[in-house]
Amino acid sequence: MKRIEALGVLAGLTERHPVVVTCAATSRELASVRDRDNHLYLLDAMGLVGSVATGLALSVDPSAPKVVGIEGDGSLLMNPNVLPTGGYLAPSNLLLVLLDNGVYGSTGALPTYSARIDLERLAAAAGWTTRRADTPDGLRAAFGELLTVTGPAFLYARIEEGNAQGIEKLLIDPVTITGRFTRWLREVHAVSGADA
Amino acid sequence: MTYAQAVADGIWAAGTARVGYIPSVTVAPIVTALIASDGGADGSSPRVTPLSREEEAIGVLGAVAFTGRLGAVVMQDNGFGNALTALTTFTLSYHLPLLVFANTRGGLGEYNSMIHSISQPMPAVLRAVGLPVIELDRRSGPEDWHDTVREAGTHAVMTYRPVVVLGSFWNTDGKVA
Numbered sequence: 001m002k003r004i005e006a007l008g009v010l011a012g013l014t015e016r017h018p019v020v021v022t023c024a025a026t027s028r029e030l031a032s033v034r035d036r037d038n039h040l041y042l043l044d045a046m047g048l049v050g051s052v053a054t055g056l057a058l059s060v061d062p063s064a065p066k067v068v069g070i071e072g073d074g075s076l077l078m079n080p081n082v083l084p085t086g087g088y089l090a091p092s093n094l095l096l097v098l099l100d101n102g103v104y105g106s107t108g109a110l111p112t113y114s115a116r117i118d119l120e121r122l123a124a125a126a127g128w129t130t131r132r133a134d135t136p137d138g139l140r141a142a143f144g145e146l147l148t149v150t151g152p153a154f155l156y157a158r159i160e161e162g163n164a165q166g167i168e169k170l171l172i173d174p175v176t177i178t179g180r181f182t183r184w185l186r187e188v189h190a191v192s193g194a195d196a
Numbered sequence: 197m198t199y200a201q202a203v204a205d206g207i208w209a210a211g212t213a214r215v216g217y218i219p220s221v222t223v224a225p226i227v228t229a230l231i232a233s234d235g236g237a238d239g240s241s242p243r244v245t246p247l248s249r250e251e252e253a254i255g256v257l258g259a260v261a262f263t264g265r266l267g268a269v270v271m272q273d274n275g276f277g278n279a280l281t282a283l284t285t286f287t288l289s290y291h292l293p294l295l296v297f298a299n300t301r302g303g304l305g306e307y308n309s310m311i312h313s314i315s316q317p318m319p320a321v322l323r324a325v326g327l328p329v330i331e332l333d334r335r336s337g338p339e340d341w342h343d344t345v346r347e348a349g350t351h352a353v354m355t356y357r358p359v360v361v362l363g364s365f366w367n368t369d370g371k372v373a
Contacts, residue, residue, distance in 0.1 A: 042286065044285035044289070045255070045281065045286040048251070048254075048286055051251075051252040051256045052259045053259075055255060055256035055257060055260055055267070056259045056262060056263070058214065059213070059214065079249075079255075081249050081251075085247060085248060085252055085256070174291075177290065178292065181262060182264070185263060
C-alpha cells in the first residue's frame, strides 16, 4: 500500500472527524487527495501530531467523532512520549493512525528505528488498543473496528517507501489553517469557549 | 495568600480551561493548589494533568485553543530548551493563545552549579524568538503575582499567541530549588 492510497482511504473515512496530519509529504499528499477544513496540517512541528491530537481529544465534546491523528514512523519516534502520555491521559475519543514506511520519507529516505522496533507493540504496552493493516481494505476495516473503542486507539499501517510524484508543496500560512479548522470545529461540533 | 496559591488562582482567573504541568520542586505547590481547587488528588484532577516533557505540553495545551479556550502550562525555565520548536512552529505560527508559567533557576538562591547555563539566557532567548516574557520576583507580593498571571492569560487570548510568565521564588515564601 502506498502512502497516497492509505491517505485516500483515510480521507474517505474522516469527513466528520477532526484530523491532525503530520508535516511534509504526508500533509501534501492528503491535501492533494482531499483538502478539507477538518484537516489540521502541522506544516512543521515534527513529532507533535500525537500531542496536538491528544490535547484536542481532551478538549472537544467527547460525543464528537474521534479525533484522528495521522502520523509517520520517523515523526512518532521524534516524540515517542505521545504513546505513554496518550495511554496515561486516556482520552476516550483519540485514534492515532501510524503510516510506517520505515524511513524518513521527506528527508532523504534514511531509515528509522522501525525495522527493529515494533511500534504497534510499543503503543499496546503504553495502553492503546491497537490494530494492524497493510492493505487499503485492511486499513478500512481496522479503522472501523477502532472507532468502536473507548480510549486511545492506535492503527499501525505498514506502507511502501516513497512519495507520490508531482504533488505540490503545501504553501499555506498556518494561521489560515487555524482559522478554517477552528471555524469547522465550531460549526460542525458546536465547540465554543462559552462552556469553559 | 502564598505566592504559589496566587499563581494557581491567577491561572484560573485568566479563564484557563486546562492545565498541564512538568514537575519541579518549585512549582509543586502551584500544582498542588491547582489540583486541590479542581477537586483532584495525587497529582491530577479533571483539568490538571502531568506531562513528561515540555515539548508535548506545548502540543497538548496549545491544541486547547482550537476549541476557543485557553490552555496553560506550568513548568521550570530550563525546560524551554525542549520546547522552542513547538512554541515557534506550532503555537506562534498558528496564532494560538497559551499561558505558560515557569519558575526560574540559576539565579539567586541556586545550588546547582550548571543550571544557570540554560536558565540565565532564557528570557533573552524567548524574546529573541518573539515570545512576550513577563518577569516576576521578590519585589512584588502575591497579589501582584496573581494579577500578573491572570492578565498574562488575557493578553495571550487578546493577542493570539503564547505568553510566558517567569517567576523567581528567591526571597519569597517559595522554594528556589
